[in-house]
Amino acid sequence: VKNARGDDVEAAGVVDVGTADDEERWLRCASCRERLAAERARISVNGSHEHEFMNPSGQRFVVLCVATAPGCITEGAPSTVWSWFPARAWRVALCSTCGSHVGWSFESADAPPFYALIREGLR
Numbered sequence: 001v002k003n004a005r006g007d008d009v010e011a012a013g014v015v016d017v018g019t020a021d022d023e024e025r026w027l028r029c030a031s032c033r034e035r036l037a038a039e040r041a042r043i044s045v046n047g048s049h050e051h052e053f054m055n056p057s058g059q060r061f062v063v064l065c066v067a068t069a070p071g072c073i074t075e076g077a078p079s080t081v082w083s084w085f086p087a088r089a090w091r092v093a094l095c096s097t098c099g100s101h102v103g104w105s106f107e108s109a110d111a112p113p114f115y116a117l118i119r120e121g122l123r
């Protein structure tokens, strides 16, 4: 009986820790809290994970680079106009659940695509 009680306590503790970890491992949409990209997908591009850019309208964005963003869908045809990363074409990336604009994907013919997610749009 003592052993069984000990096992129960231990198992409950493991489950709690696992749930907490899981909550922290995702960059989430600020609007609907959908999981956009895993924390472990964070990458450095051109020497930095975080970049600050201005678009042609003068709007400033701070973006975080991630290798994959399964919670995002891309919209439109890729464009190289005013691309923040030379030699890469961008597409608008939207939250797959609520449709919020959460960033951009950057693709090229000779390298895997990555995503740059707007820091303000994340939780």
Ligand SMILES: [Zn+2]
Binding pocket: 029, 030, 031, 032, 033, 034, 095, 096, 097, 098, 099, 100
């Ligand atoms: Zn969303």
